[in-house]
Amino acid sequence: MSDLFIIGASASRAYRTSMAAIAENIANASTEGYARRSVTMAESGASSQTMALYVARANFGGVEARSIDRAADPYLDAAVRLTAQGLASADARQRWLSDTETAMNDTATGIGQLMSGMYGQIERLAASPNDTSLRVTTLDSINRVAEAFQRTARDLSEISDGIADEATDTVSTLNHTMAALADINGSLLRASPGTSAYAQLLDSRDAALQSMSETLNVDIGFGANGTAIVSYAGQDLVRGTTSSSLTMTASADGTLALSNAAGPLTAPASGQLGGLFSAAQTVSARRASLDSLAEQFVTDVNAWHAQGLTDAGTAGGALLSYGGSAATMAALITDPADLATRSADGTLNGNLLTAYSVLRGNGSVEDGWTALIATHANLLGAVKLEYTTALERTDQAVAAREAVSGVDLDMEAADLLRVQQAYSASAKVLQIAKETIDSILRII
Structure with a gap:
């Protein structure tokens, strides 16, 4: 019995x-x-x-x-980590490049259209060069272009700062995740396989690996009792119960750098940090292009104005100043009488009539601005397509994993x-x- x-x-x-x-x-x-x-x-x-x-x-x-x-299926788990890595990168790039497009502001209050408005105002003044109100309006249009350059430079600088702040927070979170994973590894070494506690530890381990993969293009392996081994650029980030920490630094031009105790590391290629590093590089390039256009604009406008004469018969003075960046551009002339509308032969509107040929056309600032806007729009369109594709791949990978491990x-x-x-x-x-x-x- x-x-x-x-x-x-x-x-x-x-x-x-x-x-x-x-x-x-x-x-x-x-x-x-x-x-x-x-x-x-x-x-x-x-x-x-x-x-x-x-x-x-x-x-x-x-x-x-x-x-x-x-x-659980290790292959499906790895597929989800890989696709999520690409999605996080595309998401970061899409967000910040969209903000960059907004900052470049190709609207009625942006550089391009204000510049066109300035040229139109010069043409109207050429029809009536002695009209004081038109002279005031022309000087105001030049000042508005200078302010647009300043505003765009300031907005792009703020975007660089925002990217750097997000990257700093992301690296801090990554460091905490690596420390937590090292603790999980220690618990796994002490746990008995086949128990509920062991299964919960594996869930926590996989969640940490998922978070790290979404952040950085890490290499993942497994050791005794299911412990995780994580490395990046050939250096261990987590091995056993030991974890390292990363440091993120931002340069003056907005580009980012990653390092650890051993020294500088290669820039991330994927994951959220990869997207942020790529976006920072793009914004830095846009800021450099804006500075170049600002310098060219000041040089061209001042050269054009210098070839003309004021009502007093003196050569036109500098209309704009440039202190090394678009953010420092400023209008200098406020007196309508100081506007050099005459040509050297004494024609009242002679200098105004040359503005189109001197300041516009191929190789002009206006042409360069249009090309810059088009380049960024094409890049943003490609990134949005990349994001859509990455989202679809991630959804498919998650669905395949859920079919095996989901409830x-x-x-x-x-x-x-x-x-x-x-x-x-x-x-x-x-x-x-x-x-x-x-x-x-x-x-x-």
């Missing part, structure tokens, strides 16, 4: 463990990074002997919950009913064993 008690009791314990696993699955059905649990059961053997001198023999000892397993509530409900019935049957076995013993005792 002891066999009946052993069978019933062991089955009750095993199915209670199974019900706990199903309950955990249901509770975490919407938890990101949770892998479905299942319980592996196996026959439990028991050795017994009736007397000390008798030979022991193996008896059937019922069933036991051998291990709690995670439904299906309908399936869990069916399993719960099955296990509950098995648990009830186990209890029935115990009840029958008890009733049988009681009957035997009554007969005796």
Whole structure:
């Protein structure tokens, strides 16, 4: 009769463990990074002997919950990490390049259209060069272009600062994640495989690896007892219970650099940091182009104005100043009488009539600005397409992984009913064993 008690009791314990696993699955059905649990059961053997001198023999000892397993596929997990890495990079680039396009402001208040308005104002003044109000308006249009250069330079500088701030925060989060992963590795080394605690540690490990992959194009390997080994640019970031830390620095031109205790590291190629580094490089190039256009604009406008004469017969003075960057451009002349409208031969509007040929056309600042806007628009369009493609690939990879490791509530409900019935049957076995013993005792 002891066999009946052993069978019933062991089955009750095993199915209670199974019900706990199903309950955990249901509770975490919407938890990101949770892998479905299942319980592996196996026959439990028991050795017994009736007397000390008798030979022991193996008896059937019922069933036991051998291990709690995670439904995970390393290949699918790696695919999700890889696609998420590309998505994070494209997302960072798209966000900041979109902000850059806004800062460059190709609208009625932007450099391009204000410059066109300035040229139009010069043409109107050429039709009536002695009109003081038109002279004031012309000087104002020149000043507005200078202010547009200043504003655009300031906005692009703020974008560089924003990228640097996000990169700094991202690196700080990455350092915390690496330290947490080292702690998880230590817990994995102490944990027993096949237990619920071990499965939870693997979930935490994979979540940390996912976060790191979305941040940086790291290389991932695995060691004893499922511990993670993470490296970047040939240097270990996490190995066993040891983790390193990274440092991010921003230069004056807005470009970024990554380093660790051993020295500088190569720029990230993917992940959120890869996208931020790429965006920072692009914004830095836009700022340099803007400075070049500003310098050319000041040089061209001042040269054009210098070839003309004022009403007093003096050569035109500098209309604009340039202090090394677009942010320093400023208008210098405010007196309408100082505007050099005449040509050297004394024609009242002679210098104004040469503005179109001198300041506009191929190689002009206006032409360079148009090319700069078009270049950035084409790049942003390509990045948006890259983001859309990366999002689709990530969704597909996640769906494939969820098909293996995700929780299906309908399936869990069916399993719960099955296990509950098995648990009830186990209890029935115990009840029958008890009733049988009681009957035997009554007969005796």
